[in-house]
Amino acid sequence: MQSQRLPTLEDVARVAGVSRATVSRVINGIRNVDPLLHEQVWSAVDQTGYVPNRLARSLVTRRTGTVALVVSDSETHDDDPFMSRFFSDPYFGRVVGGLMSVLRPAGIQLALQMVGADGHRRLIGDLRNGQADGAVVLSLPARDPLPALLAEAAIPAVLIGRPAQPVPISYVDLDNEAGAALAAARLAAHDRRRPAIISGPADVPASVDRISGFRRAMARHGHPWVPLESGNFTQESGEQAMRALLAAHPGLDAIFVANDLMALGALLVLRDAGLRVPQDVAVVGFDDSSAAVAARPALTTVRLPLEDMAAEAARLLLARVDDPGVRVTSVIYEPTLVVRETT
């Protein structure tokens, strides 16, 4: 890599016959440079194959042109298989894709930072030192202290998903309650009388909102109590929950599942139990992931515009980086229901 020395500003200056400062001005597009010199400098740049050293530049400007995507899993350990599950879930990729759609045109890099329980201090330090200009945070654990730490350290950051505790930090999220209500309305409209829920972990805000939103809406439709079984967002846990629900409430005719992957599992169990979907049991998922389209029957689901949300998070972050004075703003997306074959 450092096979032979790369051309530096100094070299360009020598070739162009001007001073280092002048070259720097030209490269950074500062006016007040004689057009003739301007020309000379650029041709010297070409001639030498000069590329500015970002490190050196960042050191003095305190800007890196990089934002960090922080994946926080403070409760898990390095060897936890959880992480591999997380990455293979399309969720991660959709977020990256959404971020990139904004970052790339802006010429900003994305650095992936995973941080466990022990890494918080280090992360904050690196961030303050200018590892990155800001951070988009994907906070997995329910009571993650990271959002609060970031706010305290005044690091530009945007969360994807509302933090469990209120923290003065921007975030983008979906109106999960409304999404669940959409599902409930659809089920009620088709006259389902014995609904049930397969939820996510009880301490994740999104999970809690989906449960309460569904129950509240169902209550309005005359179903004061809806039984619930919870999973952990994997297909397998969806199967388990479905089996448990079926055993406890054999007569159920509708089920709201907190994400598509678990819904897929539920679909399999229903099939094995000889129940027809949607005739015997209607199913509504959540996320509108690619799994929903691929499922047979195709899954009716609440659309989570994750790419859009991530893109918005990137935009909020960049705005904050450009002007640290902008106030904390959060954006809540309105969900829509995508009706397919399971209702």
Add this chain to the structure above:
Amino acid sequence: MQSQRLPTLEDVARVAGVSRATVSRVINGIRNVDPLLHEQVWSAVDQTGYVPNRLARSLVTRRTGTVALVVSDSETHDDDPFMSRFFSDPYFGRVVGGLMSVLRPAGIQLALQMVGADGHRRLIGDLRNGQADGAVVLSLPARDPLPALLAEAAIPAVLIGRPAQPVPISYVDLDNEAGAALAAARLAAHDRRRPAIISGPADVPASVDRISGFRRAMARHGHPWVPLESGNFTQESGEQAMRALLAAHPGLDAIFVANDLMALGALLVLRDAGLRVPQDVAVVGFDDSSAAVAARPALTTVRLPLEDMAAEAARLLLARVDDPGVRVTSVIYEPTLVVRETT
């Protein structure tokens, strides 16, 4: 972020009552420091909340503790929807997960770099300047010039997937021919006489190998010619290809699909056509992605150990970074067949 000045080495040195150099030694674990001073320095570090500035450090050491994951798509443009497809495909996440499993314990960061046709020079420059210590390259287009450029610039790099043209650069790949042969053997063993292929793009090496591997194996089993329809690895293209194949060869009884997503599409079309799987038509996919398990009937597929491959790529890269002298080595994984319900 730069709200107030962060503690620097200088500050720590002052507090500890020693020189900057001594603090640097202690922090970097260099021997020959009086245990007493050693103690003093660490307590000064604690007291000041000092965190080394990576940028400054990298500038002088020419090591960043970062590797780049370069996603090269020299033939597409920024606004191409291709990229969003790419990120939502589990492929990307599996690679990231595999890389992280090695990088994270080693304390190395991952930076995502997307590069289009115009960005090559810039990328090489940044890499040589020490943006990253090395690169893992996910090269999408068939005739991507990037591998050659990297080799020429002597930048430590490892490709995931064999380059289209031979280039003196390490890579990890699957023995695609052998994988396809495995699928062929399975199909032949079940006495299928009219096989067909749904392949990927004709200019991607992996695609080519899967086709030739399947055809060669089938020839050995007495089927000199196997009809083929190609797609672009998306579910939709799989559906189209399946329809075309069915129209041209109504009697086919076995199909080898170059990835699971397209196989999913094929399964749907077969179902709609009233054909039973596997009784009427047997299907073998490729990748063993999560989609294969979720499919109904569950998909028999050739397992592509992508996480392992990515992890190995990371290992090769780190070895190369530590010792630029290590020779170019490539690792070819042996595929296995995962038999489920579609054969």
Add this chain to the structure above:
DNA sequence: CCACGCTTGGAAAGCGCTCTCCAAGTCTCC
């Protein structure tokens, strides 16, 4: 014709760190 203001280029001081020298101190051995 000189004083003054404006434009434009250059010198040099850092950004925070590492690491090579070198000097001072400590120990050993004859």
Add this chain to the structure above:
DNA sequence: GGAGACTTGGAGAGCGCTTTCCAAGCGTGG
């Protein structure tokens, strides 16, 4: 007891860049 070998800490020179400050060059008005 003193010379040599070894240990240990500090001074300072950069890494490649930006940016402030200043001087020189120019034009203008009194």
